[in-house]
Amino acid sequence: MNILEVENLGKKFVLHLRGGWHLPVLQGVTFTVAAGECVAITGASGSGKSSLLRTLYGNYRSDSGTARLRTGQGMVDILQSSPREILALRRHVMAYASQFLRVIPRVSTLEIVAQPLMEQGLDQQVAGERAAAMLSALNLPRHLHSLPPATFSGGEQQRVNLARAFVGQHPLVMLDEPTASLDGDNAAVVQKLIMEAKHSGRAVLGVFHDPAMVRQVADRQYFIPSLSEHSHENPGLQ
Amino acid sequence: MDYNFAYLDEQSKRAIRRSLLKAVAIPGHQIPFASREMPLPYGWGTGGIQLTAAIIGKDDVLKVIDQGADDTTNAVSIRQFFARVAGVASTTKTRLASIIQTRHRIPETALQGGQIMVYQVPMPEPLFKLEPRRTETRMLHALGDYSLMYLQLYDHITRYGRVAIGYDYPVMVHDRYLMSPSPIPAFDVPKMHMSPALQLFGAGREKRLYAVPPYTRVVPLAFADYPFAPVQAQAPCAICGSSSSYKDEIILDDRGTRQYVCSDTDYCEQHPC
Amino acid sequence: MLTSSSQTHTPTPTTAPGPAIIAQSLHFRFGSQMVLRDVSLEVFPGEVLAIVGESGSGKSTLLNLLYGNLQPCQGSVHAIGNAGLQPLASLSQQTLRQLQRSRWGYVCQNPRDALRMAISASGNIIERPMAMGLRHYATLRQEARHWLEKVEIDPARLDDLPGTFSGGMLQRLQIARTLISQPALLYLDEPTSGLDVSVQAALLDLLRKLVSNEQMAVLLVTHDLAVARLLAQRIAVMRRGEIIEAGLADQVLDDPRHPYTQLLVSSVLPA
Numbered sequence: 001m002n003i004l005e006v007e008n009l010g011k012k013f014v015l016h017l018r019g020g021w022h023l024p025v026l027q028g029v030t031f032t033v034a035a036g037e038c039v040a041i042t043g044a045s046g047s048g049k050s051s052l053l054r055t056l057y058g059n060y061r062s063d064s065g066t067a068r069l070r071t072g073q074g075m076v077d078i079l080q081s082s083p084r085e086i087l088a089l090r091r092h093v094m095a096y097a098s099q100f101l102r103v104i105p106r107v108s109t110l111e112i113v114a115q116p117l118m119e120q121g122l123d124q125q126v127a128g129e130r131a132a133a134m135l136s137a138l139n140l141p142r143h144l145h146s147l148p149p150a151t152f153s154g155g156e157q158q159r160v161n162l163a164r165a166f167v168g169q170h171p172l173v174m175l176d177e178p179t180a181s182l183d184g185d186n187a188a189v190v191q192k193l194i195m196e197a198k199h200s201g202r203a204v205l206g207v208f209h210d211p212a213m214v215r216q217v218a219d220r221q222y223f224i225p226s227l228s229e230h231s232h233e234n235p236g237l238q
Numbered sequence: 239m240d241y242n243f244a245y246l247d248e249q250s251k252r253a254i255r256r257s258l259l260k261a262v263a264i265p266g267h268q269i270p271f272a273s274r275e276m277p278l279p280y281g282w283g284t285g286g287i288q289l290t291a292a293i294i295g296k297d298d299v300l301k302v303i304d305q306g307a308d309d310t311t312n313a314v315s316i317r318q319f320f321a322r323v324a325g326v327a328s329t330t331k332t333r334l335a336s337i338i339q340t341r342h343r344i345p346e347t348a349l350q351g352g353q354i355m356v357y358q359v360p361m362p363e364p365l366f367k368l369e370p371r372r373t374e375t376r377m378l379h380a381l382g383d384y385s386l387m388y389l390q391l392y393d394h395i396t397r398y399g400r401v402a403i404g405y406d407y408p409v410m411v412h413d414r415y416l417m418s419p420s421p422i423p424a425f426d427v428p429k430m431h432m433s434p435a436l437q438l439f440g441a442g443r444e445k446r447l448y449a450v451p452p453y454t455r456v457v458p459l460a461f462a463d464y465p466f467a468p469v470q471a472q473a474p475c476a477i478c479g480s481s482s483s484y485k486d487e488i489i490l491d492d493r494g495t496r497q498y499v500c501s502d503t504d505y506c507e508q509h510p511c
Numbered sequence: 512m513l514t515s516s517s518q519t520h521t522p523t524p525t526t527a528p529g530p531a532i533i534a535q536s537l538h539f540r541f542g543s544q545m546v547l548r549d550v551s552l553e554v555f556p557g558e559v560l561a562i563v564g565e566s567g568s569g570k571s572t573l574l575n576l577l578y579g580n581l582q583p584c585q586g587s588v589h590a591i592g593n594a595g596l597q598p599l600a601s602l603s604q605q606t607l608r609q610l611q612r613s614r615w616g617y618v619c620q621n622p623r624d625a626l627r628m629a630i631s632a633s634g635n636i637i638e639r640p641m642a643m644g645l646r647h648y649a650t651l652r653q654e655a656r657h658w659l660e661k662v663e664i665d666p667a668r669l670d671d672l673p674g675t676f677s678g679g680m681l682q683r684l685q686i687a688r689t690l691i692s693q694p695a696l697l698y699l700d701e702p703t704s705g706l707d708v709s710v711q712a713a714l715l716d717l718l719r720k721l722v723s724n725e726q727m728a729v730l731l732v733t734h735d736l737a738v739a740r741l742l743a744q745r746i747a748v749m750r751r752g753e754i755i756e757a758g759l760a761d762q763v764l765d766d767p768r769h770p771y772t773q774l775l776v777s778s779v780l781p782a
Binding site for chain 2: 608609629652
Binding site for chain 3: 014017061087104106107
């Protein structure tokens with residue numbers, strides 16, 4: 001049973017500040033991810049791996065193609081969904097861990113990780129307990145839970161991000177270089193979380209920098225063919 | 239020199255009567271009127287005198303009180319004024335008067351049907367101190383939104399433990415309009431409620447008049463757990479011994495020895511000692 | 512006998528609640544100047560829509576139209592009233608004011624414009640319930656204390672005059688005073704501008720919590736894209752009286768399409 005079916009997805013940036021320069025990023029992307037499966041997206045640096053995840057998460061808009069996601073109401077095309085529908089998909093169906101943590105200053109780590117559960121309708125206490133368990137599983141000690149993650153190290157911040165993505169038990173989890181700034185022990189924890197997700201029938205779609213990780217967790221790989229003429233994934237906008 | 243009856247010309251009196259009719263029809267609602275120049279300064283009762291002039295007839299008997307007393311300068315002057323320009327009889331007896339013009343008091347003797355109270359009003363707008371914009375206070379009256387006044391009561395209780403408004407205590411008239419009862423003591427406010435007398439209010443400088451028809455509900459603002467409770471002198475009157483009347487406090491010497499006497503001189507004289 | 516024994520109870524379908532406000536094709540002009548052109552939007556309960564753009568782009572005018580303080584020369588606004596959505600144009604001034612003071616809330620940039628500076632902090636907080644007819648001092652006082660705590664102001668300041676408060680506390684006071692009636696629709700006009708950065712962060716966190724707990728529909732006008740990103744799920748970008756781009760907050764900010772939005776996003780100074 002497919003959780004995600006991507007067909008002919010295309011994406012380009014039009015940079016008006018650079019005289020309307022058209023920058024193609026993705027073209028003809030076609031693959032599926034089934035329940036209980038982990039698919040690794042591979043390709044040369046700058047081939048649009050992160051942009052693909054962001055497009056599927058609704059963070060970037062696409063120009064063509066379809067990306068159908070399995071929901072309680074059948075298959076839904078993410079690319080055609082309204083903002084409110086995308087928010088609902090993010091709440092219940094898909095989770096995403098980027099390489100960067102972006103949160104409100106002064107909100108505690110525990111609260112940040114509990115938030116996806118609260119949005120799913122869990123009460124504060126249960127959400128807090130599950131969030132704490134997830135953070136502890138990712139080796140973030142309890143005394144850090146009440147602190148805002150702004151002062152955390154890169155690796156700690158990434159683990160907060162991962163905790164957020166895994167805690168909600170979403171049917172599709174998308175991970176962008178989840179172990180890039182983690183040491184071996186923590187990378188092993190992430191690997192374990194991915195395997196657990198697969199065993200519980202959820203799907204994982206990831207971009208991994210580490211070939212060993214791909215071999216260990218991925219069932220299949222999808223190779224993005226390199227497009228000419230571009231070298232950045234998020235060109236000059238931030 | 240001869241004046242028209244009751245000083246004002248007939249057209250001016252008609253204009254005021256027309257406004258008065260409107261005021262009686264909308265109890266507690268302020269009606270603008272073309273206030274005339276009177277031969278005494280603003281603040282001395284120009285509003286009250288114009289109302290009295292507009293309604294007084296040859297057979298009326300006029301009583302004028304100032305702070306409850308019939309014999310203070312202002313009361314005497316106004317009585318003499320109407321004696322001269324209208325030739326009407328005057329009295330100090332509440333019971334015998336058909337029109338009672340007053341500043342700052344309601345007589346202790348219960349009013350009767352057919353009597354008319356005319357109050358002198360310095361500031362007709364009860365929200366004046368809380369909301370300086372006249373357009374806005376008009377809007378608040380139109381909407382019946384008096385939370386602003388309740389806010390003041392709230393802050394009074396918070397600061398002083400009670401509503402510390404001794405005079406000009408805000409009242410709701412006929413469950414609709416917030417009204418200034420003129421600067422009468424809070425003690426007198428209950429006398430307005432369901433009074434058989436017609437009560438008219440005139441503010442000469444502010445060019446506003448308003449009315450409370452006979453048998454109209456007049457309810458002081460209060461909170462459920464802080465009911466209306468006006469303060470009252472605890473001592474009986476040093477002259478007549480009344481313990482139910484409103485008292486003036488008189489300081490007798492430099493050591494602060496004080497004595498309380500009825501503010502209503504007519505009542506004090508009648509009251510058996 | 513009118514009772515029927517075989518009455519079957521069909522469960523009422525749990526439909527998602529509809530929008531709390533809908534604006535359709537609003538036009539507004541000052542004299543010959545077109546200030547708003549064909550603006551449409553809707554906001555659902557529990558959702559924050561940020562309206563961003565430079566000063567002069569028509570954001571505040573739009574907010575005033577949506578709040579009923581201004582009337583559009585074309586188009587309509589339907590907002591949640593006492594009985595579902597109601598067209599603002601059909602409301603009497605009395606109903607409008609009553610809704611503005613109960614079901615809706617407006618938090619403006621300068622708290623001094625909204626607060627009564629001569630009335631105590633607690634008095635300011637309880638004005639709405641009092642306007643709605645609550646006349647029990649002890650209850651009002653308890654409410655005031657409760658909301659003071661909710662906006663994280665020391666309860667010892669309960670009876671102080673607002674003039675003795677700092678800018679951030681004044682804004683919290685305005686928020687408490689507004690949210691006490693648990694409005695279904697909240698208008699925020701640059702709520703954190705003019706505050707220190709640290710105060711701003713705390714206030715954003717507070718607003719976010721209150722908004723999500725109370726399931727309010729929120730219209731947030733701001734020129735600060737960071738504020739929009741943190742508070743809003745959706746963003747509408749305004750320029751010269753028109754919405755030129757709208758969508759998911761992160762989408763508009765990370766993948767802006769309109770040349771003006773790209774300029775706006777790239778003009779943010781990095782911290």
